[in-house]
Amino acid sequence: MPLSRRISDSTVRRLSHYLRVLELIQADGGVTVSSEELAKRGHTTAAQVRKDLSHFGSFGKRGLGYSVDELKDRLRTILGLDRLWRVILVGAGRIGSALFDYPDFKKRGYDCVAIVDTDPEKIGERWGERVIRPAEELESLIRELNVNLVILAVPASAAQVVAERSVNAGVKGILNFAPVQIQVPEGIPVENVNLVMELEALSFQINRASET
Amino acid sequence: MPLSRRISDSTVRRLSHYLRVLELIQADGGVTVSSEELAKRGHTTAAQVRKDLSHFGSFGKRGLGYSVDELKDRLRTILGLDRLWRVILVGAGRIGSALFDYPDFKKRGYDCVAIVDTDPEKIGERWGERVIRPAEELESLIRELNVNLVILAVPASAAQVVAERSVNAGVKGILNFAPVQIQVPEGIPVENVNLVMELEALSFQINRASET
DNA sequence: ACCTTCTTGTGAAGCTTTTCACAAGCGGTT
DNA sequence: AACCGCTTGTGAAAAGCTTCACAAGAAGGT
Ligand SMILES: NC(=O)c1ccc[n+]([C@@H]2O[C@H](COP(=O)([O-])OP(=O)(O)OC[C@H]3O[C@@H](n4cnc5c(N)ncnc54)[C@H](O)[C@@H]3O)[C@@H](O)[C@H]2O)c1
Ligand SMILES: NC(=O)c1ccc[n+]([C@@H]2O[C@H](COP(=O)([O-])OP(=O)(O)OC[C@H]3O[C@@H](n4cnc5c(N)ncnc54)[C@H](O)[C@@H]3O)[C@@H](O)[C@H]2O)c1
Secondary structure, three states: OOOOOOOOHHHHHHHHHHHHHHHHHHHOOOOEEOHHHHHHHOOOOHHHHHHHHHOOOOOEEOOOEEEHHHHHHHHHHHOOOOOOEEEEEEOOOHHHHHHOOOHHHHHOOEEEEEEEEOOOOOOOOEEOOEEEEEHHHHHHHHHHOOOOEEEEOOOHHHHHHHHHHHHHHOOOEEEEOOOOOOOOOOOOOEEEOOHHHHHHHHHHHHHHHHOO | OOOOOOOOHHHHHHHHHHHHHHHHHHHOOOOEEOHHHHHHHOOOOHHHHHHHHHOOOOOEEOOOEEEHHHHHHHHHHHOOOOOOEEEEEEOOOHHHHHHOOOHHHHHOOEEEEEEEEOOOOOOOOEEOOEEEEEHHHHHHHHHHOOOOEEEEOOOHHHHHHHHHHHHHHOOOEEEEOOOOOOOOOOOOOEEEOOHHHHHHHHHHHHHHHHOO
């Protein structure tokens, strides 16, 4: 069990995927599952499933497969879902309002504990249990509420500055919706969501397929 | 110029990235650009930039670099942005309303020509120039408006059915926001956006970094 | 016309990820 | 207690992707 090797990005995404599949299997009353089945319902092969899991230990029983319950717990621990993550949402615009209160976040332990915006019209507005705070309070909110993650839902021009301020205030990871590559200190993970890029990947593939 | 080899996903995403960088350079008045500079402002290396581009031809001049204008055009063609894409939005909920009229889509040639929903409260509602149509009209709208792409912004339970209906009606690609792996016929590209997965990738990396 | 400087395009090397293949192990059956 | 069917865990092979390194070519100066 090579617990210290680097884990590839694709492996992590697949783990996340396996977890979701396990939840579905559990909801259907499944008790054990083979790598074969996990692969079929995921998007991959049985060997890949086993290799992915083997990076973190050996959770299965030969001849039987994996205990759904146990594997689910293991994956939750591996993915860091065995604790609560405190998230601040920066930018209460269109994408921000979709993300806020997205139930799947809460279900996985991501709790949006604060929202900030610069727009005086929006500051003070109540969203569910939260009130939109002015952007100047970003640092103090992060410190006082012990925020771990920031969701950047601001215009591209503001993203870099907000990211820097957030990291300086102690945030440990960034989910960035602005279509810019933000620069952060070594060791602070950033995940980018770029929807234009996704559409471009589609049109590229469609074009390519039609080129015979 | 190996025009027929398979292009990796990561290459396509970088092309998309280069295009954005080129637009920024052009806005700053840049006329030519070297792979070195493109790499610095992207997220990669000069060799990678050249290798990526070399799959599609040789667009540069040795000693000089690339013409910003020309490379931009070439990339637009490669990514399929030299035409208009007609998009239907299925699901006029929170994420759907954020996506609709997202200006960056229009700027790249993706035009949301129709919106459908099942909710009687929403049907008939006007969003900008569009009116939300009942979901039963999905197929007829796709055919009549010559829709190429579908954005799935419906609950996970509805995603598979909507995807199948859309493909049967002639859609050529799917951007899926529902957190399920949808099954489609060979040759229909699907891009998935799974935000929970992105957050999980962050918490995984944060956990891992703190394990010394 | 030649030399210098710069940067591309590209095989080859190096590295990472995926797939293969099979010994090892578990549980049920005879 | 030995056998059998099944599935894991894992080295080794294969495939895929990135980096290296350099010849080839372009522009400008002398
Ligand atoms: N709408 C979409 O579908 C969509 C999709 C993908 C990416 N994005 C990106 O997400 C970001 C936000 O998009 P949107 O459509 O929600 O825009 P929006 O204009 O609706 O919202 C942006 C919000 O950020 C606030 N803001 C601006 N500067 C700020 C700052 N320094 N600190 C805090 N708040 C600030 C604004 O007041 C506004 O409320 C943009 O970068 C956009 O490119 C949007
Ligand atoms: N809100 C988010 O931040 C977010 C983020 C990522 C992914 N998602 C996913 O996107 C999807 C939509 O999320 P949402 O938050 O917008 O939910 P929502 O409930 O706000 O919107 C869903 C909409 O789809 C409509 N709908 C349901 N069945 C339909 C059908 N068969 N045909 C057409 N329309 C139908 C509903 O009437 C509703 O208007 C979900 O799968 C969700 O998991 C949401």
